[in-house]
Amino acid sequence: MHLHLVLHPKRISPCSFLSKSVFCTSSSSSQLSHFYSPSSRPALEPAFKQASTSYYASLLQSCIVQKAIEPGKQLHARIFQVGLGFNPLLATKLVSLYGACNSLTNAHLLFDRISKRNLFLWNVMIRGYAWNGPYEAAISLYYQMQDHGFAPDKFTFPFVLKACSALSVMEEGKKIHQHVIRTGLETDVFVGAALIDMYAKCGCVESARQVFDKIIERDAVCWNSMLAAYSQNGQPGDSLSLCGEMAFAEVKPTEGTLVISISASADSATLPQGKELHGYSWRHGFGLNDKVKTALVDMYAKSGFVKVARSLFEMLNKKRVVSWNTMITGYAMHGHATEALDLFEEMKKKAMPDYITFVGVLAACSHGGLLDEGKMYFRSMVIDCLIDPTVQHYTCMIDLLGHCGHLEEAYNLIMEMRVEPDAGVWGALLHSCKIHGNVEMGELALEKLSELEPDDGGNFVILSNMYAQAGKWEGVARMRDLMMDRGLKKSIACSWIEVKNKVHAFLSEDTSHPKFEAIYAELKRIGKLMKEAGYAPQTSSVFHDVEDDEKVDMVCSHSERLAIAFGLISTAAGTRLLITKNLRVCEDCHVAIKFISKIMGREITIRDVNRYHHFKDGLCSCGDFW
Numbered sequence: 091m092h093l094h095l096v097l098h099p100k101r102i103s104p105c106s107f108l109s110k111s112v113f114c115t116s117s118s119s120s121q122l123s124h125f126y127s128p129s130s131r132p133a134l135e136p137a138f139k140q141a142s143t144s145y146y147a148s149l150l151q152s153c154i155v156q157k158a159i160e161p162g163k164q165l166h167a168r169i170f171q172v173g174l175g176f177n178p179l180l181a182t183k184l185v186s187l188y189g190a191c192n193s194l195t196n197a198h199l200l201f202d203r204i205s206k207r208n209l210f211l212w213n214v215m216i217r218g219y220a221w222n223g224p225y226e227a228a229i230s231l232y233y234q235m236q237d238h239g240f241a242p243d244k245f246t247f248p249f250v251l252k253a254c255s256a257l258s259v260m261e262e263g264k265k266i267h268q269h270v271i272r273t274g275l276e277t278d279v280f281v282g283a284a285l286i287d288m289y290a291k292c293g294c295v296e297s298a299r300q301v302f303d304k305i306i307e308r309d310a311v312c313w314n315s316m317l318a319a320y321s322q323n324g325q326p327g328d329s330l331s332l333c334g335e336m337a338f339a340e341v342k343p344t345e346g347t348l349v350i351s352i353s354a355s356a357d358s359a360t361l362p363q364g365k366e367l368h369g370y371s372w373r374h375g376f377g378l379n380d381k382v383k384t385a386l387v388d389m390y391a392k393s394g395f396v397k398v399a400r401s402l403f404e405m406l407n408k409k410r411v412v413s414w415n416t417m418i419t420g421y422a423m424h425g426h427a428t429e430a431l432d433l434f435e436e437m438k439k440k441a442m443p444d445y446i447t448f449v450g451v452l453a454a455c456s457h458g459g460l461l462d463e464g465k466m467y468f469r470s471m472v473i474d475c476l477i478d479p480t481v482q483h484y485t486c487m488i489d490l491l492g493h494c495g496h497l498e499e500a501y502n503l504i505m506e507m508r509v510e511p512d513a514g515v516w517g518a519l520l521h522s523c524k525i526h527g528n529v530e531m532g533e534l535a536l537e538k539l540s541e542l543e544p545d546d547g548g549n550f551v552i553l554s555n556m557y558a559q560a561g562k563w564e565g566v567a568r569m570r571d572l573m574m575d576r577g578l579k580k581s582i583a584c585s586w587i588e589v590k591n592k593v594h595a596f597l598s599e600d601t602s603h604p605k606f607e608a609i610y611a612e613l614k615r616i617g618k619l620m621k622e623a624g625y626a627p628q629t630s631s632v633f634h635d636v637e638d639d640e641k642v643d644m645v646c647s648h649s650e651r652l653a654i655a656f657g658l659i660s661t662a663a664g665t666r667l668l669i670t671k672n673l674r675v676c677e678d679c680h681v682a683i684k685f686i687s688k689i690m691g692r693e694i695t696i697r698d699v700n701r702y703h704h705f706k707d708g709l710c711s712c713g714d715f716w
Contacts, residue, residue: 143174143179143180146174146183147179147180147183150162150180150183150184150187151183153187154183154187154190157190157191158191159191162184162191166184176203176205178204178206178208178211181200181204181211182208182210182211184197184200185200185201186214188218189214189217189218192222194218194219194227197214197215197218198215201215207238207240209241209246212231212238212246213243213249216228216231216235216250216253217249220252220256223256225253225254225256226253228250228252229250229253229257232250232266241273242269242273243275244278244280244281245280247266247270247275247281247284248280248281250266251263251281251284251285251287251288252284252287252288254266254288254292255284255287255288255290255291258292259292260289260292260294263285263288263289263292267285267301270285276301276304276305277304277305277307279305279307279308279311279312282301282304282305282312282315283311283312283314283315285298285301286298286301286302286312286319287315287318287319289301290315290318290322290323291322293323295319295323295325298315299319302315308339309341310342310343310344310346311346313332313347314344314346314350317329317332317333317336317347317351317354318346318350320332321350321353321354321357326353326354326357327354327358329354330351330354330358330360330363333351333354333367343370343374348367348370348371348376348379348382348385349381349385352364352367352368352371352382352385352386352388352389353385353388353389355367355389356385356388356392357392359392359393359588359668359670359697360593361389361395362588364389368386368389378407380406380408380410383402383405383406384410384416386402387399387402387403387416387417388416388420390402391416391417391419391420391421391423392423392697393668394668394695394702394704396424396426396429399420400417403416403417409440409441410441411441411442411443411444411446411447412446414433414434414441414447415444415446415450417433418430418433418437418447418450418454419449419450419453421450422450422453422454423453423702424704425457425458425701425703425704425711425712425713426458427454427457427458427459428458430450430451431454431460431463434450442475443471443475444477445471445477445480445482448467448468448471448475449482449483449486452464452467452483452486452487455467455486456486456487456489456493457701457712458715459490459493459494459713459715461490461491461494461496464486464487464490465487468483479507479508479509480509481509481510481511481512481514481515482514484503484504484507484511485512485515485518487500487503488500488503488504488515488518488519488522489518489522491522492519492521492522492523493525493715497522497523497526497528497531500518500519501531501534504516504519512542513539513543513546516538516539516542517539517549519531520532520535520536520552520553521552523535524556524559527559529553529556529560529562529565532552532553532556533553536549536552536553544576545578546578547573547578547580547581548580548581548673550569551569551580551581553565553569554566554569554570581673582597582598583597583598583649583671583672583673584597584649584671584672585648585649585650585652585653585669585670585671586653586669586670587653587654587656587657587668587669587670588668589656589660590660594653594656596649596652596653598649598652599647600647600649600652605656605659605660608659609652609655609656609659610647610655612655612656612658612659613651616655616658616686616690620685620686620689623685623688623689624685627678627682628677628681646682648676648678648679650669650671650679650683653669654667654669654694657669658690663691664691666692666693666695667692667693667694667695668695669694669695669696670696670697670698671696671697673698673699674698675696675698680703680710680714683703683705683710684709686705687705687706687708687709688708693705694706
């Protein structure tokens with residue numbers, strides 16, 4: 091369907107915000123174009139003025155569907171000229187048009203001039219602000235509507251709740267929730283989905299689940315809202331579990347269901363479930379769906395199967411910016427800097443990079459230690475692409491400069507930042523100080539972090555490690571006293587591995603696993619082979635002032651080593667092991683796993699909080715730069 095514009099020779103001005111031309115047409119465009127041809131216009135002008143309200147409404151609806159703002163303005167001018175400017179039906183259509191086209195100033199001006207407003211008109215205005223902002227205006231109109239004697243309906247509530255979600259104003263959302271309960275609409279699927287989304291965006295998943303459980307007739311939108319609520323709040327396992335409940339309830343999944351569930355699988359590093367979802371999506375006709383395939387690209391990349399991710403990426407019918415970003419970021423997190431940058435150069439020929447693209451590019455440079463390239467791309471982002479650096483971009487650059495030993499330059503960049511540095515920025519500097527043993531700058535970074543993250547004991551532990559490495563045990567004691575005074579505790583290291591569809595979790599020096607005796611026996615056996623191959627434990631990461639033998643025992647029973655040992659005794663020879671850890675891999679474990687990969691002939695992938703490490707034949711994909 092196309093819109094054809096016919097200009098009237100006599101320009102008019104019904105009100106200050108409207109265009110001065112005449113009108114547009116829709117499916118009947120050829121007929122109307124003939125109707126308004128220059129030769130026939132004078133004779134037929136009176137007939138046009140007698141056109142029915144429904145006829146104008148039809149034309150306006152076409153403009154709304156196609157979001158044709160300029161033809162709509164011209165049609166508005168024409169309607170105003172023939173005396174129908176404040177007809178309730180046409181005025182509602184016009185407000186809808188301006189709202190749909192994000193011309194809310196025009197919409198509100200017209201809305202204010204309509205004396206006889208109906209509920210639909212109020213909803214149109216609330217919806218416009220809820221979708222496009224300012225979101226406070228949507229909430230304000232919600233209360234104004236009630237002051238004018240209109241009761242919200244099942245369409246009003248989703249709109250105003252969306253505004254609450256955008257603002258993350260849970261207290262306001264709770265008030266509206268109470269109103270929903272009083273009107274008996276809490277079990278409505280659309281209102282329920284909006285409530286779930288509001289609570290999820292405000293970080294209150296339990297309240298979202300309570301709303302979900304009260305909805306009896308749940309459709310796919312409702313299920314998707316709850317799935318997303320879990321995923322958005324760092325509970326991908328619960329999202330996957332709910333996905334299983336959805337399948338058991340025989341609710342037909344949508345594109346959104348699969349995208350959310352596959353993403354949850356990626357975030358929780360549960361490859362078997364991700365593969366099941368992959369097969370399910372193909373069997374149920376989503377094989378050509380690019381959004382589902384992009385989610386699969388992300389899932390396989392995060393699970394360590396970058397080649398599979400790239401194959402799926404190449405199968406996309408249309409590569410959107412988000413698709414390019416997903417693949418570039420996938421390469422970056424695995425330390426495949428060259429592949430990431432090559433793909434970025436290819437992307438520039440076919441799509442316009444956005445700020446997320448450059449986060450991936452700079453992360454690739456950071457993980458690959460490509461200092462000159464990182465500086466070049468950072469400048470290009472600002473100068474060539476006119477993208478203002480965000481905190482994420484600065485964090486990548488601070489990490490890159492710091493890892494390369496340019497600590498002063500990294501600190502100066504923080505001082506020059508156009509945005510307020512957050513904990514990620516100062517954390518990147520602190521970790522770099524630890525790598526290069528710069529205690530003084532590390533103390534400065536910790537001072538800033540203690541203001542931004544006063545409850546995070548991990549930052550104090552890092553400086554404690556730095557003091558320990560420098561043999562400054564009084565500093566270690568001071569950090570320990572500070573942590574005790576503030577009631578802070580060291581983050582507990584945990585690693586987990588999935589074997590035969592069951593996840594096994596381990597803490598450092600853990601003896602709770604049913605097979606702990608066999609696990610420690612395997613560690614002891616491997617330890618002897620490693621020592622014969624030249625391995626010598628590095629105990630610098632132990633910040634306790636204890637005997638060397640105790641330090642060796644501590645590092646040799648770190649959580650990732652226990653997970654690896656369990657994987658070795660529980661899988662067939664040659665099987666690839668994937669271990670996930672909630673903290674960074676320490677220096678000694680990094681060295682040890684290189685030895686283990688060579689001695690045992692295994693490919694071992696460690697996904698820590700910062701990046702992926704692929705160990706094979708005694709080498710790591712990070713090139714010992716992390």
